[in-house]
Amino acid sequence: MSETRKLFIKTYGCQMNVYDSERMAEALGGQGYVETDTPDDADMIVLNTCHIREKAAEKVYSELGRFRELKAAKPGLKIGVAGCVAQAEGEEIMRRQPLVDLVVGPQSYHKLPQLEARTRAGEKALDTDFPEEDKFDHLAARPKARRAPAAFLTVQEGCDKFCAFCVVPYTRGAEVSRPAERVMSEARDLVERGVREITLLGQNVNAYHGHDGGLAGLIRDLAGIDGLERIRFTTSHPNDMDDALIAAHGEVEKLMPYLHLPVQSGSDKVLKAMNRKHDAESYLRLIERIRAARPDILISGDFIVGFPGETEEDFRATMDLVSAVEYGQCYSFKYSPRPGTPAAERSHVDEATKDERLQRLQALLRSQQRVVQDRMVGQEVNVLFERAGRAAGQMVGKSDHLHSVFVEAEDVAIGDLRRVRIVESAANSLRAELV
Numbered sequence: 557m558s559e560t561r562k563l564f565i566k567t568y569g570c571q572m573n574v575y576d577s578e579r580m581a582e583a584l585g586g587q588g589y590v591e592t593d594t595p596d597d598a599d600m601i602v603l604n605t606c607h608i609r610e611k612a613a614e615k616v617y618s619e620l621g622r623f624r625e626l627k628a629a630k631p632g633l634k635i636g637v638a639g640c641v642a643q644a645e646g647e648e649i650m651r652r653q654p655l656v657d658l659v660v661g662p663q664s665y666h667k668l669p670q671l672e673a674r675t676r677a678g679e680k681a682l683d684t685d686f687p688e689e690d691k692f693d694h695l696a697a698r699p700k701a702r703r704a705p706a707a708f709l710t711v712q713e714g715c716d717k718f719c720a721f722c723v724v725p726y727t728r729g730a731e732v733s734r735p736a737e738r739v740m741s742e743a744r745d746l747v748e749r750g751v752r753e754i755t756l757l758g759q760n761v762n763a764y765h766g767h768d769g770g771l772a773g774l775i776r777d778l779a780g781i782d783g784l785e786r787i788r789f790t791t792s793h794p795n796d797m798d799d800a801l802i803a804a805h806g807e808v809e810k811l812m813p814y815l816h817l818p819v820q821s822g823s824d825k826v827l828k829a830m831n832r833k834h835d836a837e838s839y840l841r842l843i844e845r846i847r848a849a850r851p852d853i854l855i856s857g858d859f860i861v862g863f864p865g866e867t868e869e870d871f872r873a874t875m876d877l878v879s880a881v882e883y884g885q886c887y888s889f890k891y892s893p894r895p896g897t898p899a900a901e902r903s904h905v906d907e908a909t910k911d912e913r914l915q916r917l918q919a920l921l922r923s924q925q926r927v928v929q930d931r932m933v934g935q936e937v938n939v940l941f942e943r944a945g946r947a948a949g950q951m952v953g954k955s956d957h958l959h960s961v962f963v964e965a966e967d968v969a970i971g972d973l974r975r976v977r978i979v980e981s982a983a984n985s986l987r988a989e990l991v
């Protein structure tokens with residue numbers, strides 16, 4: 557038997573990175589690695605990175621610098637960089653930061669065991685290829701250990717949309733869908749291990765085409781798995797929200813009433829400059845159709861303020877669109893120029909204006925979010941309990957609408973799906989009683 561080594565993985569960025577980190581840890585499990593939750597006693601550290609905004613990428617370099625002392629104290633410590641920064645800047649990372657032994661991109665992490673072996677032999681290892689083969693076919697079967705009740709499952713990767721601001725098509729490559737039967741077998745496997753809720757992941761998940769019936773067809777098949785109680789998916793592009801998927805929201809009981817549907821801006825001029833290929837009006841009409849199919853659906857979104865060329869009038873159009881939609885949840889960002897993307901070459905909105913617009917937008921989004929959340933008070937909802945709370949006897953879970961819900965109850969266990977009545981709406985959560 558090989559000796560046990562300790563692996564510390566730190567994950568940045570989106571949910572797909574969370575999923576990838578799990579798969580990387582499993583891949584290195586075959587090399588005798590077990591996960592640890594601190595870098596201090598690790599034999600290998602992997603940063604699974606995000607390149608979406610400038611700050612996210614900078615964090616990687618400052619984080620790496622902090623491992624200098626650890627490495628001096630333990631020369632056998634190996635340091636790896638994975639994820640989207642690795643893909644975009646792998647060679648530069650190797651040059652700039654001699655502490656790094658290993659760089660692996662999001663499409664080649666199935667080769668981690670070989671790459672790790674090379675670092676043990678004293679070499680530096682870099683793999684940022686987009687290989688022909690499907691990495692999932694080359695990863696070992698997933699271990700059988702019991703798991704938390706909610707899990708992510710990647711079904712689609714990459715993006716062909718090329719929004720003018722976005723690095724994802726470059727870091728994750730072209731759109732690829734995993735075949736439905738593979739997804740089904742991974743889902744069954746997760747359910748056998750205690751999972752009751754699965755969130756299907758893709759950079760552009762509703763472009764999924766690994767099933768004849770698209771994402772809607774996959775969701776209907778998944779709904780047939782006994783023991784799987786809840787299905788979610790993220791992230792969707794408005795242009796791929798087809799009739800079948802909208803209908804599924806009305807018909808498939810296990811498909812949860814929550815939809816993340818980023819629009820980025822409410823100005824048609826800005827949307828065009830972003831290469832989004834839809835306008836504000838078509839987005840609003842789409843939301844109406846989705847709400848007609850599932851009236852209680854909670855809509856979530858992403859916004860970018862201060863995109864090159866955005867005027868005060870364009871920004872007001874974004875505020876108007878937000879007012880019209882009434883979001884239950886939103887993420888908003890200042891535009892961040894990314895190397896290699898078309899928008900990075902354009903003339904930029906000044907930082908103070910971006911700051912000021914972000915504050916106005918976030919104030920509006922916060923107030924909407926609160927209105928939607930407060931409306932839950934008095935209602936009965938289902939909650940899947942995921943962890944114990946800080947207070948004694950407190951349990952925390954997620955409602956169908958993805959609100960965090962707290963209850964004080966003796967007889968609730970992690971993994972229980974229970975009916976509760978919401979009694980109070982707090983800053984970012986709801987308090988409830990069992991019914």
Ligand code: SAH
Binds near residue numbers: 721
């Ligand atoms: N695939 C998803 C989004 C992936 S990135 C989609 O199509 O919506 C997540 C969010 O980050 C985006 O929706 C966008 O709002 C934001 N984002 C992406 N690139 C950005 C940039 N250069 N500057 C600021 N925010 C950005």
Ligand code: SF4
Binds near residue numbers: 716717722793
């Ligand atoms: Fe990026 Fe999403 Fe646009 Fe693709 S659709 S380029 S992932 S923002």
Ligand code: F3S
Binds near residue numbers: 605606639640723759
């Ligand atoms: Fe970041 Fe890559 Fe995800 S850039 S948001 S980790 S796809």
